[in-house]
Amino acid sequence: MAKRKFKAESKKLLDMMVNSIYTHKEIFLRELISNASDAIDKLYYKALGDETLNVSREDFAIWLKADTESRTLTITDNGIGMDDKELESNLGTIARSGSLDFKEKMEKNDEVDIIGQFGVGFYSAFMVSDKVTVNSRPYGGETGWTWVSEGADGYTISENPDAQPGTEIILHIKEDTDEEKYGDYLNQYHISSLVKKYSDYIGWPVKMNFETSHLKEGTGVEGEDGEQIPPEYETVIEERTLNSMVPLWRKNKNEITEEEYNNYYKEKFYDYNDPAAVIHTKAEGMVSYDALLFIPEKAPFNYYSKDYERGLALYTNGVMIMEKCQDLIPEYFSFVRGVVDSSDLSLNISREMLQHDRQLKLIERNIDKKINSELMKMQKDDREKYEKFFEEFGVQIKFGIYDQYGMNKDKLQDLVLFYSSLEQKPVTLKEYVLRMKPDQEKIYYATGETTAMIDALPQVDAVKDKGFEILYMTEAVDEFTIMAINEYEGKGFVNICSDEFDMGSEEEKEEIKKINEESKDVLEVIKEALGDRVLDVRFTNKLKNYPVCLTSEGELSIEMEKTLNAMPTGEKVKARVVLDINAEHPLAGKLKSLAGNEDKLKDYAEILYAQARMIAGLPVENPAELSNLICELM
Numbered sequence: 001m002a003k004r005k006f007k008a009e010s011k012k013l014l015d016m017m018v019n020s021i022y023t024h025k026e027i028f029l030r031e032l033i034s035n036a037s038d039a040i041d042k043l044y045y046k047a048l049g050d051e052t053l054n055v056s057r058e059d060f061a062i063w064l065k066a067d068t069e070s071r072t073l074t075i076t077d078n079g080i081g082m083d084d085k086e087l088e089s090n091l092g093t094i095a096r097s098g099s100l101d102f103k104e105k106m107e108k109n110d111e112v113d114i115i116g117q118f119g120v121g122f123y124s125a126f127m128v129s130d131k132v133t134v135n136s137r138p139y140g141g142e143t144g145w146t147w148v149s150e151g152a153d154g155y156t157i158s159e160n161p162d163a164q165p166g167t168e169i170i171l172h173i174k175e176d177t178d179e180e181k182y183g184d185y186l187n188q189y190h191i192s193s194l195v196k197k198y199s200d201y202i203g204w205p206v207k208m209n210f211e212t213s214h215l216k217e218g219t220g221v222e223g224e225d226g227e228q229i230p231p232e233y234e235t236v237i238e239e240r241t242l243n244s245m246v247p248l249w250r251k252n253k254n255e256i257t258e259e260e261y262n263n264y265y266k267e268k269f270y271d272y273n274d275p276a277a278v279i280h281t282k283a284e285g286m287v288s289y290d291a292l293l294f295i296p297e298k299a300p301f302n303y304y305s306k307d308y309e310r311g312l313a314l315y316t317n318g319v320m321i322m323e324k325c326q327d328l329i330p331e332y333f334s335f336v337r338g339v340v341d342s343s344d345l346s347l348n349i350s351r352e353m354l355q356h357d358r359q360l361k362l363i364e365r366n367i368d369k370k371i372n373s374e375l376m377k378m379q380k381d382d383r384e385k386y387e388k389f390f391e392e393f394g395v396q397i398k399f400g401i402y403d404q405y406g407m408n409k410d411k412l413q414d415l416v417l418f419y420s421s422l423e424q425k426p427v428t429l430k431e432y433v434l435r436m437k438p439d440q441e442k443i444y445y446a447t448g449e450t451t452a453m454i455d456a457l458p459q460v461d462a463v464k465d466k467g468f469e470i471l472y473m474t475e476a477v478d479e480f481t482i483m484a485i486n487e488y489e490g491k492g493f494v495n496i497c498s499d500e501f502d503m504g505s506e507e508e509k510e511e512i513k514k515i516n517e518e519s520k521d522v523l524e525v526i527k528e529a530l531g532d533r534v535l536d537v538r539f540t541n542k543l544k545n546y547p548v549c550l551t552s553e554g555e556l557s558i559e560m561e562k563t564l565n566a567m568p569t570g571e572k573v574k575a576r577v578v579l580d581i582n583a584e585h586p587l588a589g590k591l592k593s594l595a596g597n598e599d600k601l602k603d604y605a606e607i608l609y610a611q612a613r614m615i616a617g618l619p620v621e622n623p624a625e626l627s628n629l630i631c632e633l634m
């Protein structure tokens with residue numbers, strides 16, 4: 001029998017395929033099962049419109065059979081089948097409709113896109129087989145046919161009267177190599193896991209005879225005479241359906257119990273806890289899809305590390321095409337797990353194509369909105385739960401605000417919580433602004449490592465005393481976040497420890513100006529002693545009980561100095577600071593009394609500066625010298 005040649009395009013493609021353009025060879029099974037399922041669909045729909053065809057839904061199935069001796073894996077369906085002409089045109093060539101286009105693409109050598117563009121599923125069989133036999137008989141056909149190929153050099157088609165209605169594809173699995181254990185594709189457990197992974201929601205049952213070993217009855221037990229009867233095993237063959245067929249997300253919401261959602265989530269995403277929220281939506285219109293999304297209760301242990309892979313599982317018509325599709329979800333919601341199933345996507349679409357896919361962008365946008373509104377709902381209806389959620393994932397959202405030049409701040413700023421000095425719990429910016437005093441122009445905040453440390457800041461004490469609310473920024477990202485927000489409902493932010501902050505009255509301002517002028521000489525000496533460590537030294541009436549504090553000037557705050565300097569790379573930075581001395585503190589009087597005594601004043605300068613650094617949570621620069629100074633003074 002003369003061997004027929006594959007059409008030129010097919011040959012090239014076959015070479016490419018076998019040389020593993022698909023990184024996961026295992027997807028061949030998904031492709032063949034999908035083809036089998038399509039073939040059954042075709043016959044089923046044909047029968048719906050034709051009463052002479054006597055078929056019923058229950059009769060249809062796809063069977064898998066692995067034989068380790070002959071090293072074959074057989075995929076059989078009782079679908080529409082193919083005659084010789086169809087075998088020739090369907091399996092002898094690829095992309096008939098688009099072959100011109102195909103050639104052009106080929107010349108541009110845009111290889112990966114080609115895979116995405118054309119239906120080439122069947123050929124993926126050659127990634128794992130060195131010979132493929134297809135026995136097929138069209139439904140109601142008088143005879144059947146056999147198609148055989150050993151790869152790129154061609155194929156034969158011959159009549160086969162024994163072929164059953166439908167299609168049987170026999171893969172002669174390759175010998176194992178160092179890189180690939182092809183023999184795994186003959187292992188019933190491996191096959192079963194691949195079906196679960198990729199084809200769980202195919203609409204027809206995928207069946208396989210499972211061999212299990214059982215203890216023979218009456219063996220391996222103690223006999224009547226007290227003697228142990230040695231165990232004997234027998235092989236039992238049972239038919240199993242490997243796929244669950246109806247995906248949870250395709251069912252109606254009101255048919256699904258909370259428990260079903262929770263179990264699905266825990267099983268699929270390996271979590272011990274129930275999810276904090278479930279989002280199940282169906283979209284129709286510009287793009288149609290079903291999405292089933294989960295917000296976890298706890299961050300996975302690797303969430304804030306590089307190991308965590310974000311993304312949603314992407315299905316098309318119940319077939320998984322990607323396990324973690326990053327393009328479906330924005331980074332700031334990377335903690336969301338779930339599944340998207342859209343019939344608008346092509347099964348053979350490649351990763352590279354997906355990135356540019358318009359449908360996918362639309363889906364992402366919708367999902368983004370959905371998650372956002374679900375979180376806002378939680379914030380409103382179940383504050384406690386929301387606060388817990390925010391504790392787990394808030395940092396991610398704060399990063400999202402600051403990331404990409406603040407592009408997403410409008411969407412995300414209402415999700416953010418900061419600890420409030422007034423409420424002593426996390427509050428939203430909206431809540432803060434609603435409570436602002438009529439004469440308060442800006443949102444007050446203070447920064448520090450913990451709320452307790454901020455509570456202990458001298459400036460905080462004074463502002464709280466006047467009845468103002470302060471937001472506490474305890475996370476390294478916080479200040480960057482509010483810098484990105486810049487203004488919330490027209491209100492800017494001010495760090496109450498910065499020079500920019502002043503809430504004294506005109507009279508108070510006048511008074512302190514006078515004090516500073518009177519003590520110019522004393523302040524000059526202190527400033528000189530501290531050199532370029534401070535921008536200025538001055539008396540202030542902003543501090544209540546504390547003797548001194550450091551006030552930063554300009555963009556870079558003291559907290560930012562700490563954060564940036566804690567990073568392993570990059571230059572060390574220093575916030576520009578002013579040393580403020582409490583004019584109302586007894587210490588002020590002491591300093592004034594030392595006017596003219598330069599040596600003493602210089603010693604005091606060192607101690608005051610060190611104290612101010614300690615209060616701000618900064619390290620003391622020369623602890624040994626300092627301790628000597630204090631001892632001398634004492």
Ligand code: ADP
Pocket residue numbers: 031035036039077079080081082090091118119120121122123166167348
């Ligand atoms: P695609 O499925 O994307 O069209 P394939 O290369 O997988 O591309 O298959 C080519 C064609 O071969 C299919 O469109 C279908 O007409 C036919 N075919 C493949 N497998 C079967 C099958 N099991 N039963 C009937 N027809 C099949």
